[in-house]
Amino acid sequence: MNRLFTLNKYFKRNKGRLSLGVLFILISDFTQVFIPLMLKDSIDALQANASSDLIIRYAIIIFALAVVSGFFRYMIRQTIIVVSRKIEFDLRQDFWTHLLKLSHRYFQNTSTGNIMAHATNDIAAVRMYVGPAVMYSIDTAIKFLIVITIMLSINPTLTAIILLPLPILSFFVYKLSKKIHKKFTLIQETFSDITTMAQENFSGIRIIKSYVREAFEIEKFAKESSEYRKRNMDKIKIQAFFMPLLFLITGTSIILLILIGGNMVIDNQLTLGDIAAFLFFLGMLIWPTIAFGWVANIVQQADASLKRLHTIYDEKIEVKESKETDKSIEEIEGSIKFEKVSFKYGDELPDILTNVTLEIPKGSTLAIVGHTGVGKTSMINLVSRLFDVTSGNIFIDGKNIKSIPLNVLRKNIGMVPQETFLFSDTLENNILYGVENKNKELLNKVANISQLDKDVNQFSEKYNTVLGERGITLSGGQKQRTSIARALAINPKILILDDSFSAVDTKTEEEILIKLKEFMKDRTSIIISHRISTVKDADNIIVLDNGVIAEQGKHNELIDVGGIYYDIHYKQLLEDELQREG
Amino acid sequence: MSCNVRGSGGNNSAKSQNPDDEILGKAYDSKLMKRLLSYVKPYKKYVVAAIFVNIVVAALGAIRPYLTKIAIDDYIVNSNYDGLVTISAILFGTLIFQAIAQYFLTYYTQLMGQNIIYDLRVKLFAHVQKLALKYFDKTPIGRIVTRVTNDVESLNELFASGIVMIFSDIFIIIWILIFMFAMEWELTLVSLSVLPFLIYATFLFRRKVRESYRDVRFQLARLNSYMQEHITGMSIIQLFSKEKKEKTNFAEINDAHKIANINSIFYFAVFFPIVEMLSSGAVALIIWYGGGNVIQGTMTIGVLFAFIQYTEMFFRPIRDLSEKYNIMQTAMASSERIFKLLDNDTIIENPTSPKAINNFTGNVDFKNVWFAYNKEEYVLKDISFSVNTGETVAIVGATGAGKSSIINLLNRFYDVNKGSILVDGIDIRDISKEDLRNHISIVLQDVFLFSGTIASNINLGDSSITEEQIINASKTVGAHGFISKLPEKYNAVVKEKGATLSVGQKQLISFARALAFNPQILILDEATSSVDTETEILIQKAIEKLLKGRTSIVIAHRLSTIQNSDKIIVLHKGEIKEVGTHQQLLSKKGIYFKLYQLQYKDQEVK
Missing domain, CATH: 3.40.50.300 (P-loop containing nucleotide triphosphate hydrolases)
Known part of the structure; x- marks a missing residue:
């Protein structure tokens, strides 16, 4: 349980409010125990034939005590539970801040759903601990202490006898809720199976209908639903014990009170008022007794959740700034040099790049071609430091890339990743994502270069058009062009286009390339493409194969080499001939 | 290329929520109820038994304070040791009996609820299978899934706990009233005078809490969809160095969620103390009015004991009434949506007397x-x-x-x-x-694979297609090669949407599927x-085989x-x-x- 102590820093931040909360619990509990005592006095007075004035006074006091206690109950929630929500805020904020720091590799290896499960379930479990569990523990402890002390002062023997069944209740609550929790997890699993099954069925309804598999699907679904019913009943079998046990144990306490207490009254060792007070005290202790078993479970679950959260917190931050980082670097010019760069995704995995040495002078254009999986994307990911090299060095402006502050490096690289990701926000916010100040002129400029402006003019909301689920769905080409505009908008010294025209038609691509030429005049650019037409005008073209630069040179030079590049080009020529023949 | 624009981020708007899902209307609608009850019909026996056991359980619970009164007035006050032991034994007997009956009551009513839910869920699913594609074109899949899963689930609460608990609460209240009125009708009226306040507080609380919970749910959904989307797009955040900005953006959403929660705390913080105050108020009234009667000798002290216990027992069902109301309301809204789907008749009907196709060419x-x-x-x-x-x-x-x-x-x-x-x-x-x-076999552009094995994706669960036929089909389309290299071969598990297989492999499997159905x-x-050249050649060959002579x-x-x-x-x-x-x-x-x-x-x- 040591892990739970790591949460103490969150409690400490809210020390003031928390101690106030504890004070309120004390006051509330203390006032509350006077109610049974007043009841005792009034019943004893009744038996002694007291005046009705006195009885009325007792009645008023009882109500007044309830009002005071109730007010402080209100204050307890307003302090302790509010604190738990504040801590939840801090927990989430810390979680998110940490995620922002984690490296690309982590997100490649971990599914979003997995991270989301931590963000929702585990944080919720920890909050249950810092909020309700802590409140009830303190409340329970204080209440037990005060109530039992008073009960003992009235009659120790009777107290011992009637409280005897209560620990049994705590024990059962603990055991049962633990079992129920386990069964509940099983139910959740089946429920998510049912959901997946339905989701899959409805998504694949065309296949199901065209292969006439409806009856089979219904049977499959019925089977899973039946399993779900069975698992629910497994839980209910245990859960159904809960109420009867509660009756049985608290009821036994009350019967013991009447039997033993009654005997004591007959023997004049106790008054009827004492029995009334004890009856009330028992009522006050029942909920804390249940809470005791319940809290024990919450603590265990919180601990397990915290353990899972810590696996994320302990995740190594791979790409980060270090001692090498030279904070004085604020600008970069854009010349890039690879020096014997090797890269692999893991110790046991094969090299993706082996000893790659390459120079990309400032303001030049480098094109990378090669088959799928030869390491083109890996190579450019090293430049923006989504990954770090396994061995060798990359220099920008002659400085080791690791000495350049990360944000300086990345703010100067306009990256258009192979997989387009846009936020479900307005077009404007997407295009100007990397820009601090909103700037219409810039927006129009980059949208024009990426040939997005004509499309946007057809949207009724223009640049305020919202993308994604709530807004419109862009075509693949429009998405890619938005992604290009986003990269241009940060006015980068280095522009990287990773197969960024794959969904753009050839004519539009040509127009974009012409406009880009002007934009790229003093900038360095790296273009990955499958189309020869895209790369043929580059200052330097490299052909990657098996992790090494197989060919290098200008278009004409590479044609003369007669290697891979020539092959690709030759096929294109064949196509042309074929067309002419047709 | 795969493009991702997912989730919902920054700007919130209520319009994003599906209007269907947030309607909460009446807690009781006789038409809907009637239709819902038609699903209970097959389990009529359970219902009758449950009601009967309920009456007994409620009576056993309600009799104990009365027995306490007898213990005090007849035995303790009169110093009768033996009588005290006897009545304690009787009390204990009722307790045991009630506990056992309660267990079976819970078990069997839940079983009934689960059965009804099962029937309804399968019926709903089967109905969706009949719907024409026109329906699927117009309806987001997530919404249909919600009908079959969550909406049906919220009815579970109605059948399993809602209806039965409402019955049991009513019986408890009736029994308590019977005992109270039988003992002292004036004191009964006096002590119940706090009830209107309790009922009023309860319903006010219910309304307020529902409103604030709606806000909490909305903020939570916003928080989660922000995270979901931004985790997916994490590389963009990092490539554009927007970590600081996204931290602030998240803090803003996180804060709104916190505030929504803190707002909802207020209502709980007010409601529960008020219930406690009212309960103590009732005790004070009993002491004041009942105490007066005791002094005048018109009432015994045991009655005071009984009444104090009865008011306690009375409070719980009424306090929980608001919860029942919510269950009913959610169930009504869900059942309305479910019935709407069941009533949907976008179905391409078969002809009444279909012509058979023999020797199809x-x-x-x-x-x-x-x-x-x-x-x-x-x-x-x-x-x-x-x-x-x-x-x-x-x-x-x-x-x-x-x-x-x-x-x-x-x-x-x-x-x-x-x-x-x-x-x-x-x-x-x-x-x-x-x-x-x-x-007719159809191969769609986007290959759709179900979770299951490769074999089950080829025969789609049709057991008349033998393993041999599966293998033959795979061999013909050239899928056998990579399948037999998998450790589990044809029993290899296909993950969600076939994530473990390459695009080309998935296509080959879908070809094998079409072929297996011959x-x-x-x-x-x-x-x-686009696929790599090697796969492209495989696919071209497969297509040739697939089309040949067909x-x-x-x-x-x-x-x-x-x-x-x-x-x-x-x-x-x-x-x-x-x-x-x-x-x-x-x-x-x-x-x-x-x-x-x-x-x-x-x-x-x-």
Whole structure:
């Protein structure tokens, strides 16, 4: 349980409010125990034939005590539970801040759903601990202490006898809720199976209908639903014990009170008022007794959740700034040099790049071609430091890339990743994502270069058009062009286009390339493409194969080499001939 | 290329929430209730038994304070040791009996609830299977899933706890009132005078809490969708160095969530203390009024004890009433949505007396077919063509030319607006859908794999397709090679949407599937996604085998496919513009020639 102590820093931040909360619990509990005592006095007075004035006074006091206690109950929630929500805020904020720091590799290896499960379930479990569990523990402890002390002062023997069944209740609550929790997890699993099954069925309804598999699907679904019913009943079998046990144990306490207490009254060792007070005290202790078993479970679950959260917190931050980082670097010019760069995704995995040495002078254009999986994307990911090299060095402006502050490096690289990701926000916010100040002129400029402006003019909301689920769905080409505009908008010294025209038609691509030429005049650019037409005008073209630069040179030079590049080009020529023949 | 625009981020708006899902109306609607109760009918015996046991359990609970009164007045005050032991034994007896009865009551009512839910869920799912594609076009899948899962689930609460608990609460209240009035009717009225306040507080609380919970749910959804989206797009955040900004953005959303929660705390913080105060108020009233009577000697002290216990017992059911109300309300809203789906009749009906197709040869005729998804917006205009037995026809055209509509019609996913489609000379509307589809296999552009094994994805759970047939089909399309290299071979588990297989492998599996069903007619919508050269060769070979000797209609994206087809139909804006072979059409230098340049020319270049 040591892990739970790591949460103490969150409690400490809210020390003031928390101690106030504890004070309120004390006051509330203390006032509350006077109610049974007043009841005792009034019943004893009744038996002694007291005046009705006195009885009325007792009645008023009882109500007044309830009002005071109730007010402080209100204050307890307003302090302790509010604190738990504040801590939840801090927990989430810390979680998110940490995620922002984690490296690309982590997100490649971990599914979003997995991270989301931590963000929702585990944080919720920890909050249950810092909020309700802590409140009830303190409340329970204080209440037990005060109530039992008073009960003992009235009659120790009777107290011992009637409280005897209560620990049994705590024990059962603990055991049962633990079992129920386990069964509940099983139910959740089946429920998510049912959901997946339905989701899959409805998504694949065309296949199901065209292969006439409806009856089979219904049977499959019925089977899973039946399993779900069975698992629910497994839980209910245990859960159904809960109420009867509660009756049985608290009821036994009350019967013991009447039997033993009654005997004591007959023997004049106790008054009827004492029995009334004890009856009330028992009522006050029942909920804390249940809470005791319940809290024990919450603590265990919180601990397990915290353990899972810590696996994320302990995740190594791979790409980060270090001692090498030279904070004085604020600008970069854009010349890039690879020096014997090797890269692999893991110790046991094969090299993706082996000893790659390459120079990309400032303001030049480098094109990378090669088959799928030869390491083109890996190579450019090293430049923006989504990954770090396994061995060798990359220099920008002659400085080791690791000495350049990360944000300086990345703010100067306009990256258009192979997989387009846009936020479900307005077009404007997407295009100007990397820009601090909103700037219409810039927006129009980059949208024009990426040939997005004509499309946007057809949207009724223009640049305020919202993308994604709530807004419109862009075509693949429009998405890619938005992604290009986003990269241009940060006015980068280095522009990287990773197969960024794959969904753009050839004519539009040509127009974009012409406009880009002007934009790229003093900038360095790296273009990955499958189309020869895209790369043929580059200052330097490299052909990657098996992790090494197989060919290098200008278009004409590479044609003369007669290697891979020539092959690709030759096929294109064949196509042309074929067309002419047709 | 895969593009991701997911989740919902920054700006919130209530309109984003599906209006259907947030309607909370009446807590009781007799029409809906009647229909819901029709699902209870098969379990009538349970209900009768449950009500009977409920009455007994409630009585056993309610009798104990009365027995306490007897213990005090008759035995303790009169110093009767033996009587005290006897009554304690009786008390204990009622306790044991109540506990046992309560256990079985809970168990069997929950079992009934689970059974009803099961029936309803399967019925709903089966109904969705019957719905036409038109319904799926218009309805987001997530919404249909919610109907079958969460909506049905919220009815579970109604059947399993709601209805039964309401009954048991009513019986408890009735029994308590009987005992109280039997003992002291005046004191009963006095002590119950706090009830109106309790009921008022309860309903006010219910309303307020519901409102604030709605806000909490909204903020939580916003928080989660922000995280979901931004985790997916984390590399963009990092590449553009926007970590600080996204931290602030998150803090803002996180804060709104916190505030919504803190607001909802207020109502709980007020309500529960008020209930406690009212409860103590009732005790004070009993002491004041009952105490007066005791002094005057018109009432015994045991009655005070009993009444104090009765008021406690009375409070719980009423305090929980608001919860019951919410259960009812949610259940009504859910059942309304469920019934709406069950009543949906977007179904393509089978003919009343379908014609059987015997010795099917696979001849297809489109005769002057007109078709529109929406009224009068025709996507197919006067389409006529025929495919002879064993022929391959390729349909080409730009996006939106109406290619997919042709296959949708042949399979009777939709019905034509005008004209007719004949197979072997019979109008497809005169054949049962199942019979028709059993003779047609379809391979869609986006390969759809179900979770399960590779084998179950090929035979789709049809046990009449043997393992041998599965393997043969896979061998024919060239999928056997990579499947047999998997450690589990044909029993290898296919993860969600086939994430573990490559695009090309998935395509080969879908070919094997089509082949395993050995159809007379094959419809192939070729995938456009690029694969490596090796796989491309495999796929081309597979397609050749697939089409051989079979009536086939192909929406072609491969040069090799169109070159091998018997006939190419060029579709343009819903009309057939050109028909002929590859060479014929190329030399025509018409639309096909342009299409060829645009779509097919570059594809061999990788």
